[in-house]
Amino acid sequence: MGIILKGISKSYDGQAVLKNLNLKINQGEFHVLLGPSGNGKTTALSVMAGLVNPDSGSVFIGGGEVTSLSPDKRNIGFVFQDHALFPHLQVFDNIAYGLRVRGIKEKKIKKIVAHYLELVRLQDMYNKYPFQLSGGQKQRIAIARALAFKPDALLMDEPLSHLDALECERIRDELKRIQAATRVTTCYVTHDHSEASALADRISVLHKGRIEQIERPEEIFYHPKTDFVAKFVGADNILEARLVEINGNTTIFSLNSLGLTDQLKIKARTYPVFARNTKHRLCLHPEKIVVSHTPKGKNNFLARIIDIVPQGAVFKIIGEIVGLSGLKLRAVVPKTAFKINSNTEKIWFSFPPDALHPLCGRSCRAAIPQRACNNINLFK
Amino acid sequence: MKNFSFNLIISFIAAIFVCLIVLPMLALFTTTSFVELVSQFRSPMILSAVLISLETSLTVVFLALCLGIPVAYLLAMKNFKGKEIIDTLVDLPISMPPLVAGLALLILLGGNSTFGRLLSNHGISLIFSKKGIIAAQLFVSIPFLIKSTRDAFESINKDIINASSTLGASEFYTFKTILLPMAKNGIYTGMIMTWSRALGEFGATSMVAGCIPFKTETMTVAIYQNAMSGELTASIAIAILLLIFSFTLLLVFKSRVRVKAG
Numbered sequence: 008m009g010i011i012l013k014g015i016s017k018s019y020d021g022q023a024v025l026k027n028l029n030l031k032i033n034q035g036e037f038h039v040l041l042g043p044s045g046n047g048k049t050t051a052l053s054v055m056a057g058l059v060n061p062d063s064g065s066v067f068i069g070g071g072e073v074t075s076l077s078p079d080k081r082n083i084g085f086v087f088q089d090h091a092l093f094p095h096l097q098v099f100d101n102i103a104y105g106l107r108v109r110g111i112k113e114k115k116i117k118k119i120v121a122h123y124l125e126l127v128r129l130q131d132m133y134n135k136y137p138f139q140l141s142g143g144q145k146q147r148i149a150i151a152r153a154l155a156f157k158p159d160a161l162l163m164d165e166p167l168s169h170l171d172a173l174e175c176e177r178i179r180d181e182l183k184r185i186q187a188a189t190r191v192t193t194c195y196v197t198h199d200h201s202e203a204s205a206l207a208d209r210i211s212v213l214h215k216g217r218i219e220q221i222e223r224p225e226e227i228f229y230h231p232k233t234d235f236v237a238k239f240v241g242a243d244n245i246l247e248a249r250l251v252e253i254n255g256n257t258t259i260f261s262l263n264s265l266g267l268t269d270q271l272k273i274k275a276r277t278y279p280v281f282a283r284n285t286k287h288r289l290c291l292h293p294e295k296i297v298v299s300h301t302p303k304g305k306n307n308f309l310a311r312i313i314d315i316v317p318q319g320a321v322f323k324i325i326g327e328i329v330g331l332s333g334l335k336l337r338a339v340v341p342k343t344a345f346k347i348n349s350n351t352e353k354i355w356f357s358f359p360p361d362a363l364h365p366l367c368g369r370s371c372r373a374a375i376p377q378r379a380c381n382n383i384n385l386f387k
Numbered sequence: 388m389k390n391f392s393f394n395l396i397i398s399f400i401a402a403i404f405v406c407l408i409v410l411p412m413l414a415l416f417t418t419t420s421f422v423e424l425v426s427q428f429r430s431p432m433i434l435s436a437v438l439i440s441l442e443t444s445l446t447v448v449f450l451a452l453c454l455g456i457p458v459a460y461l462l463a464m465k466n467f468k469g470k471e472i473i474d475t476l477v478d479l480p481i482s483m484p485p486l487v488a489g490l491a492l493l494i495l496l497g498g499n500s501t502f503g504r505l506l507s508n509h510g511i512s513l514i515f516s517k518k519g520i521i522a523a524q525l526f527v528s529i530p531f532l533i534k535s536t537r538d539a540f541e542s543i544n545k546d547i548i549n550a551s552s553t554l555g556a557s558e559f560y561t562f563k564t565i566l567l568p569m570a571k572n573g574i575y576t577g578m579i580m581t582w583s584r585a586l587g588e589f590g591a592t593s594m595v596a597g598c599i600p601f602k603t604e605t606m607t608v609a610i611y612q613n614a615m616s617g618e619l620t621a622s623i624a625i626a627i628l629l630l631i632f633s634f635t636l637l638l639v640f641k642s643r644v645r646v647k648a649g
């Protein structure tokens with residue numbers, strides 16, 4: 008059940024857009040396909056819907072293979088970026104369209120449409136034409152239309168990208184509620200990681216036609232597996248670190264990759280993967296950095312402020328670590344948590360050892376096998 | 388000063404253009420008296436020409452719809468080998484001189500060609516008949532319907548068509564419930580253009596159907612015949628009727644386009 012893509016490849020004019028894509032979306036799951044523009048998200052979704060034929064691979068929806076079926080035989084709901092409502096039909100007839108196609112009696116259609124109009128909270132709009140609706144209302148109707156005939160899967164292609172922030176958030180919350188109520192298997196495409204984390208049961212990150220990581224949102228955000236995922240979800244402090252020693256649950260790294268004598272050491276929680284190598288790439292989420300005027304905690308760095316960017320309720324502070332020219336860290340702190348004077352030049356960045364993660368999958372973060380990792384010193 | 392002389396020249400040229408259009412029409416209306424014209428409108432010959440013209444041109448619009456919409460759909464929605472050939476064929480009758488079209492039809496449908504003989508063996512004779520008029524008018528006017536309808540189909544957002552199919556609609560259901568209603572204005576425009584072209588058709592029609600009064604004489608053919616045989620008043624009467632028709636069509640056409648744009 009659910010949606011399964013098996014080895015899907017697709018090229019346009021010799022340009023590979025999807026490369027042997029494998030994806031399994033569970034029955035009832037709210038899945039988000041996340042990735043930057045032009046990386047094949049729409050193509051992947053269109054392959055699920057049957058709007059695009061893959062060059063190879065197979066598609067399963069609701070337990071059966073649908074690879075060779077045309078879209079009208081797949082029983083899927085699709086919500087387009089630009090709503091794609093039928094402009095010559097009233098709201099009622101738009102929602103009723105998928106029901107009439109299926110030959111359902113008008114009396115029953117009336118009941119079903121009323122139910123879905125209520126679900127998207129637009130009961131009074133049934134006799135309006137699409138041009139009489141706001142962007143957000145149109146998208147709600149499009150969602151109702153895609154759900155009304157009880158599809159096996161709901162596919163959505165950046166449905167909120169043309170809406171203002173407030174409306175976007177409102178519909179997002181409703182969408183989450185509707186999906187929870189209907190338990191329809193959902194695949195939602197977006198390039199916005201905060202939207203993804205608000206909606207998803209699981210996220211898969213699509214990069215150049217391949218899935219780089221597929222996991223629960225917290226995992227994606229705090230344990231990105233690759234540089235690309237880390238940067239894309241905003242966990243964009245990546246430290247090149249050399250392992251000094253593993254001390255039980257704590258591992259010590261040095262940061263001066265240039266081999267200067269003045270070593271900057273940091274402490275990290277021990278992961279099994281540390282024992283296998285001396286060089287590691289560690290990810291430090293900007294939200295985990297504490298910014299203060301005096302040193303605090305275990306890992307402290309004096310940083311020269313390069314830039315402070317206000318973003319909504321937070322400051323994004325970019326600082327260069329003193330003594331390690333070239334190493335810039337980004338910290339995100341709530342505006343209320345930190346006071347900055349215009350003449351402040353240097354501040355302290357600090358973070359707990361468990362804020363550091365190796366850039367690798369779940370396996371390298373498994374429980375530490377005690378005997379393997381105790382007191383290994385690779386630099387004896 | 389420079390601007391002044393430039394504007395003067397422009398205005399002068401515009402005046403020439405206005406004369407070019409208006410003077411001939413004025414000439415039409417001023418040569419004969421109103422009373423004379425009204426008496427002409429009662430003539431059975433003119434009445435017959437009007438009826439023949441209306442009958443054939445309206446039939447042509449109907450046939451153009453039946454043939455043209457499927458071709459327009461094919462050209463707008465499908466990719467296939469030889470699409471460019473059909474595309475060129477659609478344009479051909481527009482650029483072809485009507486007399487050449489008439490000659491070609493005459494040869495094809497005449498008793499000396501295989502196709503013509505096949506038709507006459509089945510009791511169908513197109514030459515020198517109303518059916519011939521219809522064939523000639525259809526030949527020269529159907530491209531207008533096809534082009535306008537095709538443009539209308541092509542301007543429909545692909546996502547809307549995709550939406551219909553993901554909702555479970557077959558291609559035909561989508562055609563019926565989405566494409567046709569949404570292309571409505573384009574189809575009307577095409578119908579009006581086809582009708583006015585058919586109504587004004589002379590060259591191909593006279594080649595194929597000849598000029599048999601009360602049988603194959605359309606309004607345009609009657610104008611020519613009467614003018615050549617010195618019956619100028621009759622010619623003028625028909626011409627004025629034809630002008631009224633085209634003027635009405637033009638108005639309808641313009642109001643449709645304005646509705647579309649607004």
Ligand SMILES: Nc1ncnc2c1ncn2[C@@H]1O[C@H](COP(=O)(O)OP(=O)(O)OP(=O)(O)O)[C@@H](O)[C@H]1O
Nearest residue numbers: 019020024042043044045046047048049050051198
């Ligand atoms: N019909 C097509 N013909 C040719 N190339 C195409 C076609 N559709 C998509 N592509 C190409 O495939 C690549 C992936 O496109 P796709 O629309 O799947 O990306 P996307 O991740 O949805 O991007 P966006 O976030 O901008 O919507 C792009 O480089 C695009 O140019």
Ligand SMILES: [Mg+2]
Nearest residue numbers: 048049050164
């Ligand atoms: Mg896209």
